[in-house]
Amino acid sequence: MSVEIALRGARVRYAPLEALHGVDLAVPAARLTVLAGRNGAGRTTVLRALAGTVPLAEGRVDWGGADVTRLPAYARARRGLAFVPDQRAVFASLTVTENLALAIRQGRDPGPAVAGVYPALSPLLDRRAATLSGGEQRMLAVARALLSPARLLLLDEPSQGMSPETAARTYALLGEAAAGGRTVLVAEQALPPALRAEASVVYVLRRGAVVLSGEPWEIPEESSAPAVPDPRDDRPDEQRG
Numbered sequence: 642m643s644v645e646i647a648l649r650g651a652r653v654r655y656a657p658l659e660a661l662h663g664v665d666l667a668v669p670a671a672r673l674t675v676l677a678g679r680n681g682a683g684r685t686t687v688l689r690a691l692a693g694t695v696p697l698a699e700g701r702v703d704w705g706g707a708d709v710t711r712l713p714a715y716a717r718a719r720r721g722l723a724f725v726p727d728q729r730a731v732f733a734s735l736t737v738t739e740n741l742a743l744a745i746r747q748g749r750d751p752g753p754a755v756a757g758v759y760p761a762l763s764p765l766l767d768r769r770a771a772t773l774s775g776g777e778q779r780m781l782a783v784a785r786a787l788l789s790p791a792r793l794l795l796l797d798e799p800s801q802g803m804s805p806e807t808a809a810r811t812y813a814l815l816g817e818a819a820a821g822g823r824t825v826l827v828a829e830q831a832l833p834p835a836l837r838a839e840a841s842v843v844y845v846l847r848r849g850a851v852v853l854s855g856e857p858w859e860i861p862e863e864s865s866a867p868a869v870p871d872p873r874d875d876r877p878d879e880q881r882g
Contacts, residue, residue: 645670650700673819678846723791730782733771775802
């Protein structure tokens with residue numbers, strides 16, 4: 642398998658604390674890769690380093706065979722990288738339609754496009770993102786990435802706040818994206834069972850270092866039991882208890 646993007650000896654520091662300790666990680670092209678690790682393991686920092694939103698103290702980022710370590714985040718986005726962070730992944734003051742319009746190809750109608758991804762968002766096109774539930778905001782963030790022309794998708798806990806049914810659909814959509822030739826890197830607290838059949842490679846992080854990597858069947862079962870999503874989180878805020 643050819644490599645799409647990789648970290649080479651990556652170290653990231655937040656003030657005096659080092660979050661990544663010389664991480665080597667290669668994401669295969671046109672495949673789905675899972676980065677697993679508990680909170681504080683460094684998985685979010687790995688995605689941010691690849692996306693260019695945090696600088697490396699040491700090491701480099703290679704993308705498509707080129708060193709892009711000094712390339713800013715906006716330039717990486719222009720080159721075809723879409724990043725869905727774990728927080729503040731949508732523009733709260735914009736409507737669902739406006740959020741989607743920022744990402745999709747010019748001239749494409751966001752309405753029919755999003756209906757094919759998350760039908761539940763169709764009645765919400767005129768709503769401001771700030772009024773959506775947590776699960777609905779995650780759907781919007783993931784939909785923006787999937788509907789964009791980006792060939793490299795980085796998603797930090799994409800199923801966060803989603804109902805089990807919506808989370809399953811999300812994983813299926815990401816698998817379809819990889820099968821269609823896009824490179825997908827998903828960070829989760831553990832390897833979701835639904836992604837065992839979709840993923841080509843799994844990396845397990847602990848305390849800022851890769852402690853295990855391999856194909857899904859090589860990852861122990863204790864790394865494949867993510868937290869159970871709250872089925873209420875997809876409902877509008879006024880319906881949540």
